[in-house]
Amino acid sequence: MSDFAAFFIDQAEASSHVQFVYDLVACRFVFVNAAYQQVLRGTLGQENKELPALLQRLHPDDLAYVALYWEKWTQGQMTDEVEVRLQSPGQPHQWFCLTPYYQRDARGRVLLGGTLRDVSVMKRYQENADLFNSRKNATLEILSHDLSGAFIMVQQIAEYLGEEMPVPVNGQVAQMLRLLETTSHDSVKMIRELINLEFLTSANSDLKVNRVDVGAVLRVPLDQLQTGQRLLGHHFQYSLPAEPIYANLDVNKFTQVLINLVSNALKFTPDEGHVAVHVEPGPDCVRIHVVDDGIGIAPAMQPYLFERFTKARRPGLRGETTTGLGLALCKTIVEWHHGSISVESTPDKGTTFTVEIPRSEALGRHVPVGLVETKK
Known part of the structure; x- marks a missing residue:
């Protein structure tokens, strides 16, 4: 691993926001930082198993909206930030802002990266x-x-x-x-x-x-x-x-x-x-x-x-x-x-x-x- 790559990984690990990289062909995360545990209440290393349950928490009114932007993202056409809501039983819903990133490497592998920030306080x-x-x-x-x-x-x-x-x-x-x-x-x-x-x-x-x-x-x-x-x-x-x-x-x-x-x-x-x-x-x-x-x-x-x-x-x-x-x-x-x-x-x-x-x-x-x- 180059010094630059190590630097950016260390920077991502230190972030208070969720940083991730998702392999679109393999349909799995290849990197998630430690903020995943605090922000999304997940278990680090179990993010691929926990993804279906996480998606089930999407607000019903946001599903068509997320589907539209998912299609754009997977085609490399998404540049805008997207805000979505996650529901938790007995709790006010959480607002998250996603800053997306798209990369297709020389082998044709598509990687979707991004930063997920909890913006609930700002939204309220x-x-x-x-x-x-x-x-x-x-x-x-x-x-x-x-x-x-x-x-x-x-x-x-x-x-x-x-x-x-x-x-x-x-x-x-x-x-x-x-x-x-x-x-x-x-x-x-x-x-x-x-x-x-x-x-x-x-x-x-x-x-x-x-x-x-x-x-x-x-x-x-x-x-x-x-x-x-x-x-x-x-x-x-x-x-x-x-x-x-x-x-x-x-x-x-x-x-x-x-x-x-x-x-x-x-x-x-x-x-x-x-x-x-x-x-x-x-x-x-x-x-x-x-x-x-x-x-x-x-x-x-x-x-x-x-x-x-x-x-x-x-x-x-x-x-x-x-x-x-x-x-x-x-x-x-x-x-x-x-x-x-x-x-x-x-x-x-x-x-x-x-x-x-x-x-x-x-x-x-x-x-x-x-x-x-x-x-x-």
């Missing part, structure tokens, strides 16, 4: 952060509509009183009415600027994509919106798929897109109107429909909706202002996720926005033979 931290952000953003949107509506009403009352007051009028009363009108207008503007700033800040941060159950992560903001429907003055409902559907999402950015679309629906739907969100599976995608029975969008304006500073922008029914950036940013974020967004609308009948994003795996594919052999 991320899940909690995403949960907090989803609730925060939905709550901010509810409060912004509720507070904006109250301030707009005060502004309109002040305007009405100013017009109806007899002339001559007490100068101090007129001044107070103007102050009330101006303060209400500025308050509405400040509230919307706060929400827009939150959306812009989220959109301009780095994309952090994780494979997630779309229904599970969208349930959180949708629950918040449904809880606040009485404050919003609308009938709000949503539906989610019965089975998990996985996609690669930046959860914070994508939930902001959903909330922005719901916010637009609320702006242009009269009080006591209906707004709904439906999440459903497609053949290779996830579809999200945001539906309202509001005032709709004129056909001439629909081609311009997703342009920056679009000429299709207009104030909401309660005087809500708009920057003309919201739908353009939604389109950008959806496209970052390799998806698409479209609109169908009929004036005075309502609008439906549809977002489609690809699933993270091709469902219904057979598990490749190589993976079946490793389970024997």
